[in-house]
Amino acid sequence: MTATAPAAGFFSDVTGPAGLSGARTVSGSAAKDYILETIGTGVAAFDYDNDGWQDLFFVNGSRLEGFPPGDEPVQKLFRNKGDGTFEDVTARSGLALHFWGHGVATGDYDNDGMTDLYVSAWGPDKLFRNRGDGTFADVSEAAGVRDDRWGASVAFADFNNDGMLDLFIANYVDFDTKTVPRRADPEHPCYYRGAMVMCGPTGLQSEVDILYRNNGDGTFTDATQSAGVRTDVGMFGLGVAVADYDEDGDADIYVANDATPNQLYRNRGDGSFEEVGAMSGVAYGVDGTEQGSMGTAFGDYDGDGRLDIVVTNFSHQSFQIYRSAGDGFFEDVTYATGVAEATYLSLGWATDFFDVDNDGDLDLFFANGHVYPGVDAMQIGTTYLQRNQLLRNDPAPSGAGRVFVDVGAAAGPGFGAARSSRGGGPFDLDRDGDIDLILTVMDAAPVLLRNDAATGNAWLDVRPVGRRANRSGVGVRIAATAAGRRQVRQSGGGGSFLWSCDPWVHFGLAGESTADLEVVWPGGTKQTFRGVKARASYVLVEGEELRASRPGVPR
């Protein structure tokens, strides 16, 4: 395959023209006196009305002092009109609700063909069932998922391969203004490098994560303990990604924890887990100390067919790349891939592997922004507002392995501006075959970055729909082979930070016109397809033939 390098300036900020300026969200006070106000809010890209276009749901927060009646910020739903613009449909969606939300997961938990929403919150989490008529019903209470721990990232995945989506929620801090000191509280001051800052997470009570098992009747059971999720000591959970990293046919869970070791839950095959983070080499930073981890994602960056892991961290820690060695172990290749230097000063949140230039290898984006508004005065080389980063995957100059090169500064105004970004991820806004980005920004409107790279590279998308497997197609493994080069991708299952999207599987095919596909469904069903035409989107219903999926045509 031949790869074409992307031109500089290929991401355009189309937030305003797309009609998303009104999607402004709130995350507490500008001073960020409490940790609650610092992690921001998330976003989901999902086709809620099955019209073939991915719509956007923005989680909204609040502030401790509250709002005058009628001024409360609410969750927001924007319908993709298919012409590059969005329509605010919040008022008629039933989602115009005020609560302090954070993360979001999308998935068809009741397998009725409509994608539902789970929103984590400070306060009770919410499960919104998609009624199929453009409205959502809050079924949290009835479904038994009304947990009131402070939740961050959330993932739908089928952990026991019964065809029903289960839930994993990364919970953060046991936060209560009665017990957590305010920033600059003279009796309980908290410091970062000598400067008074908001307290936490260290020194605060951590929360235990939750695993809900789907009972198949619209309800869930808290299976945290029986599934082997660690409950003896909580971590400060922020990010979660789900994938079958050891290729044994079941969904494993990786949790990015702030200021505590990250966890890798290996699925024993029956939906129960063994925590193997430390033994597998993915719990700590390169020197064996825990990091301030925020976001995470799985992806095969080096094209060896095995899923690697990326983790975003606090500033001066560098983000992490763990390369799968294939025997259940990972090697920390943060330095060797150039990611250490590129991200040393960044405080990262959302991240994902995605093929920005359709050249057949996975690049990286990082949404950055510090938690301390006063950090600029600390003289530590980092700033509150930070440029987001786009790292292009290149062959290492030595010829062995891959390196990531920060090309964000040349990636157009969409990447040039400094912001305090938080949640988000990659999706194809306009279904033109290149991947766009949506990112939330603290106390501001989100940023919609349209990929305008004119690489001419070919691509291929597959939208899996389960029959025996979960209908959402979460956890499907697809390998695309073109001109002898094999790419492996897995669909859905959390990832990034406070983010969720429909499980489209995207392949960049560079100069190739066809690819062979091998598909493995959760539960083991396998399918193969030869000579699949590039530059096209397909719907793959489990056990059926590939069907062309055209934008605007309901699947």
Added chain:
Amino acid sequence: MTSRMRTRARVATLLSAMAMAALIASEVADEAQGDQQQADALYAEAELLLSSGRSEEAAARLREAIASDPRHWRSHCALGQILAAASRLQDAEASYETSVAIHPDPSCMARLAQVLLVQEKLERAEDVLRRAAALDGAAESVLYNLARLLDRSERFEEAVEVWERFIAVAADPARLVAARVRAARIYVLLGRPVDAIVPYRAALAADPGKNDVRAELASALMQSSRLDEAWSEYEILIAAGTLDAAGLSNAGSLCQLRGDLPRAVELLSRSVAMDRSSIPTRIALAMAQAQSGQDAAAIATLEAVVADNPEHVKAWFLMGQSLRKVGRLEEARKALQRHEQIHEKIMRERMAEPGGDTPR
């Protein structure tokens, strides 16, 4: 006598008295001017004697000048200088005090302050210097001494502000370089490494051969996360061959962050060879060795670390990783278990601390 005649007589008497008074005043003034002129002449003579090293004779002239004109502040001040040079500090202080009481001259006040400083009379010295600085904000010696005083009293925020004022007016190149270095060091001490960079660079521009200062600049650049600039300075220092173990350790860590792992191994090995006592450097070396595929070497480095410090949490972690990579799986498992035990204990202790620092 008519009343008009009586009036004329009274006026004449009054006029005569006034004329007499004026005459006396004029004579007194002439005498005072004469005393001052005499004092000036004696002071000038004393200065000449002093310049030829005849300080005792100079002191005698100055005493004569003071006897002639007790308010001759220059003589008091110059006498203070002679007494101070003779280590008669209390006498010098008295002379200076008299001088500045008559006329608050900033340079004499600076000398008074110097004598007070030597006698550890810091409060009075500061008062004098602050008054002098208020009178003449560009008086080099005043600012120099005030900066030193504040520095000595560890009032670094104020000290560095006065050092900066001194730097702005200083003409003496040697003092200027010293002041810049001192200001830079205070900035580092205050956790303001970015502010240290300008004075360090200015000091090096005046004297590029000061490798100790360059090493400090490199360290400040590292602390400020200006890594490319830091590396440029370390390259100069490496070429000069003047880096000590700590400098080599910094340079090696920087190479590691920049992904130049072979160079990192080389520099960190040199640092460890110079000073084996730094466990962080040995850990950094093991990391660089492991990251560049030299796992056997990393294991050897780490075995030595845990021999010295059996509870070193990072060492057990890195050893577990390297043992696994070379296929010594059972030993790897044990090392990682040891890491987990130590780490769990550390984490539980940290989590039990209420509020407090945020060590991220």
